[in-house]
Amino acid sequence: MITVTVQTRPRPYQVVVGHGVLDEAAERIRAACGAARLVIVSDQNVAGHYLDGLSASLHEAGMTVSHVVLPPGEDQKTLARAEELYGVLYERKMTRADAVVALGGGVIGDLAGFVAATYLRGLLLVQAPTSLLAQVDAAVGGKVGVDFRAGKNHVGAFYQPRLVLADVGTLATLTAAERRNGAAEVVKYGLLSGEPTLARLEAALAPGTGADLPPESAGSASAPPKSAPPRPAPSGPVPRLEPDPVALCDEEIIAECVRYKAAVVVADEREESGERHLLNLGHTIGHAIEAAGGFSLYSHGESVGLGLHAALWLSQRLTGLDAAQAARGERLVQAAGAPSRLEGVDLQAVAGLVSRDKKAVADHVPFVLLEDLGRPVRGVHVSTADIEEVIAWLAAR
């Protein structure tokens, strides 16, 4: 097991990554926050695997435990569901000395986290992420929220958990698609941090996943310099790789992602100084794609994967990313299972949604791009024309 401490103020918290972490939940929760009354919030998929075991072990440790099980899916992340959960907490007379345990993926973590953040102005919160995506991203850093209209997490808060229990063992019951959903975020950390993470990810993804494809088949070299705007014709059906990035479900790899995120979060807990924007690599266009697809056509991971493709393309044009490095990044994104091409959504809608990004400031949306792999630059002003162009390129690859 690996413990990463997130040095937030006024109080740090621990992220415990490893196999069997959930078995130690009772003692770790007691040590972290002393809560003795807990409501576990989970979804039907996850609850079937882990709820009974977790409840029983907490109960055996003398804690008062109850639970709420929701249907699975992003469409649960609404104000209406939050209100229902407030009702549950009200009926169970939860106090600020009591804890909400979010047992599930990012949807559960975001929704239960928002409810914990706002009920009585804040109950204790324990994140128990059970998806790769949630373990490397959602459960760490304190962003919680629900969707509002087309805006993902448009209503939310910054609210740090008291403890994060990332049990790597739970990733074994994910589907390959669910693992791919988190793989794009893992690759993002590689692109942001460079070596040694990049090489480690390549080694993990290489066997039979396409990371060793020759550059020309990855399509990454198609972004020409500014002087010759690209207008690539559609290149015909691109074979859709659907790898199972099971090798990323690794204690060390997950802990590396968490360490990177923790350092950024501590430097900029409430997204004010700008450090935290770094984590947005691939997300500005990714979020717009996810919203344009109604949060169902593309998963978060697929959307971010497409967003990373776009970021690599824009980085070549705007921040001097070398073509060979871009190609290396592309191969990794593709090996993690990102779609090769954007299809099935209205391209104008995607461009329009970019301007609604939560990080939008006055009249523009600052982008994170790369000067090199491992050398991100933030606050890049991307013109509307470039945004439209890269979206067209994504659709025409």
Next chain:
Amino acid sequence: MITVTVQTRPRPYQVVVGHGVLDEAAERIRAACGAARLVIVSDQNVAGHYLDGLSASLHEAGMTVSHVVLPPGEDQKTLARAEELYGVLYERKMTRADAVVALGGGVIGDLAGFVAATYLRGLLLVQAPTSLLAQVDAAVGGKVGVDFRAGKNHVGAFYQPRLVLADVGTLATLTAAERRNGAAEVVKYGLLSGEPTLARLEAALAPGTGADLPPESAGSASAPPKSAPPRPAPSGPVPRLEPDPVALCDEEIIAECVRYKAAVVVADEREESGERHLLNLGHTIGHAIEAAGGFSLYSHGESVGLGLHAALWLSQRLTGLDAAQAARGERLVQAAGAPSRLEGVDLQAVAGLVSRDKKAVADHVPFVLLEDLGRPVRGVHVSTADIEEVIAWLAAR
């Protein structure tokens, strides 16, 4: 004009108290947070007096201003209203660089503040309190929220404004009842801080308001020591004083309250170390009375006034408050226009609601009581029997 700086982290903010503060809104907002796009949230009562003037001056200063005007009243503080306001912010494409200006009393400040706190995880917030209650209490310190079922502010957040504009001139258009609504909070600060505020408040309230009533008519000496539990018989109709505490609408007095609150808030911004509980003097039972009366039978100020009566009674029994000092406190509470007696609510319901207090911890609710005027003590464990007894006493005075 008096400026009080609230030294919150990561960023302090200013509370400007004085006549004509709203006339300087544009330059002060620009200096405080640089916002250039503003949505003013107000209610029909307040908007009629101040919205046009404020909008025009902000507009003249080159800012983009729009507004939302809600019906007045506590019943606006709901999740449904919050959701409507999210919709307004969404449609107007507000970003995190833009501000919500809460122009009104505590209801507007709490509701608009909660919406600002949670939309996009936080827009800029300017509080422009126009009631005595909001100027000395709600607008300072960062508590925002909406009501949920019987729980006042049961859903909320800690979210500091960037600026508070407390224009004392706006208090002239309040009704006497509205001024009384804030007067109980002002008296609370006197009871908490002792001299010189106490003497100043007595001087302000004395002329014809009843502060100079002889002790025996204020009923405060009726709480006997623990060894002889009080069972006073109803003492017949108590003349209801309905003074207009207009003398409290004073720049110096308001600034003194703000200074006291600011110091407490800075010591304990998120109600964690306990310092902030001090502000809860009179509120534990006050909130329960307010909720039991459906948030309409008793105003917040009347509820807190009754709660202060109860706190003085309990302080004699449990924390050694001298009877003469209790009588002095009682006179001040009464002079500020608090009801003399609790009537029209179910007493069991009041007692039951005390246990739902947001500060409840596990099996009890910590009370703030007084060892002496100006010497509060917090975390006092009051038994269920004592709670029931003081509520019965309030109803039987």
